[in-house]
Amino acid sequence: MKPGKAVTIIGGGIAGLSAAIFLNERGFRIKLLETSPKLGGRAYSFFDKEKDQFFDNGQHILAGWYTNTFEYLKITGSFNKLNIQKNLEVNFFNTDREVFKLKCPDMTPPMNLITGLLKFKAFNFKDKFALKNISSLLKDTGKISDSFENTGLLLKNLNQTGNLLKYFWEPFILAVFNTTPDKVSTEIFLTVMNIGFNSKNNSTLVIPEVNLNELLINDAVNYFRENKIEVVLNSRVERIITNEDEKKIDCVLTENGDKFNSDYFISAVPFFGFKKLFDENIYLKNNFKSEFLKTSSIVSVHLFLENEITEEILPANSLGMTGLIGTTVQWLFIRNRKHLSLVISGADDLLVTEMSQDEILELCLNDLKKTIPGFDKIKISGHKIIKEKRATFVPDKTSKELRPKHETSYSNFFIAGDWTDTGLPATIESAVTSAKKCASLITNYELGITSFER
């Protein structure tokens, strides 16, 4: 089908980029408006003149269940830039400077995870006994999510021990949801558990082998060029003009004074930018509630070492990913043996976001010295600290009703973005899933297939 109808996409983050690509593949003509001078939104790399290299705004981890993201990457030609782990495998250091390896065997889930955890040396008999309750998370999810206010309470009810929480659940939940278990709704937690462990491929971790621009953006830009997709940078949409009689969007206006008409419109702006697109009355009339989603920050720290850090000090694993237990820094990634990148998720709760750069550096170095034997001898030659204050929304119980559906009351207006009603946490996969949903809805609309969402 080549309908050739025009679609204007507002926002050039991953949701906007993937919506442009999915719709182009279906024969639509695309114009993409982005307020900033760059594409990528909350997932991007920037060039640092002093260091003469690109940095990611934060380490991004993907997972085997990111199937829509993989589809996007296959279309742009970037899929081979991923390091896909065969089986889940992560090293952990604790504050007694002990190293523990979580290595899940080549088995069907959840037995791969349960067996890996049963062999995990940090766990005692009581911890291992409590693991039997994990399987109950993978069935009867409706009943469970109705019964518990949050994931912290659910895990407590399943008798998950302090050790299980400390070495497995808390790091896993912080990494996926960017907040603590008590702020994660059981529904979204169980959704991720079920997708993550419903097949062997889904339960693996995936790390980009290149920076975020090379993975997510540069090849998309080449695709746009080849497919004549028009991208207008530095173009902030100030207002979406609705036609209330016809229940349609007429056009969008930018702060530069430009007016864009098209057959369809997609908003792919973040939750904190959505309300500004509308006249206040129109926003309220549509019962949009994006401004009530709570934000959660991530602090990322790049550390440069004078000399290469050896394998004896920092053992390698297939992803170069190490968990730190009992510290503020949660994850450490070996970018190369002279460049480490550290992740502090849920950084507001940990009071890190408001710290000065010097304080954050000191905190990170102390955490590494406390956990990694031999790190006290490592000399640092430089560092870079990036605070992303609105990295994600908090997926608590109230967030569900604040996330809009992809269809709206306007027949030609759709909403994409990691914060829309995908049922997933704020992730690249949620962003791409929302874009795919919008592309399908628009295609169906063209084919005269009405949907059930509206």
Ligand SMILES: Cc1cc2nc3c(=O)[nH]c(=O)nc-3n(C[C@H](O)[C@H](O)[C@H](O)COP(=O)(O)OP(=O)(O)OC[C@H]3O[C@@H](n4cnc5c(N)ncnc54)[C@H](O)[C@@H]3O)c2cc1C
């Ligand atoms: C530090 C950090 C670490 C992360 N780690 C992970 C991870 O490990 N795994 C994972 O899956 N996800 C991770 N995420 C989340 C992931 O980056 C986001 O979920 C995803 O990038 C969101 O994409 P999006 O397109 O929905 O929104 P955004 O990226 O926010 O894109 C929205 C775009 O709209 C533009 N815009 C806003 N207003 C307007 C306007 N009025 N007119 C025109 N354009 C506008 C913005 O400039 C932006 O480019 C992380 C995020 C951060 C910040």
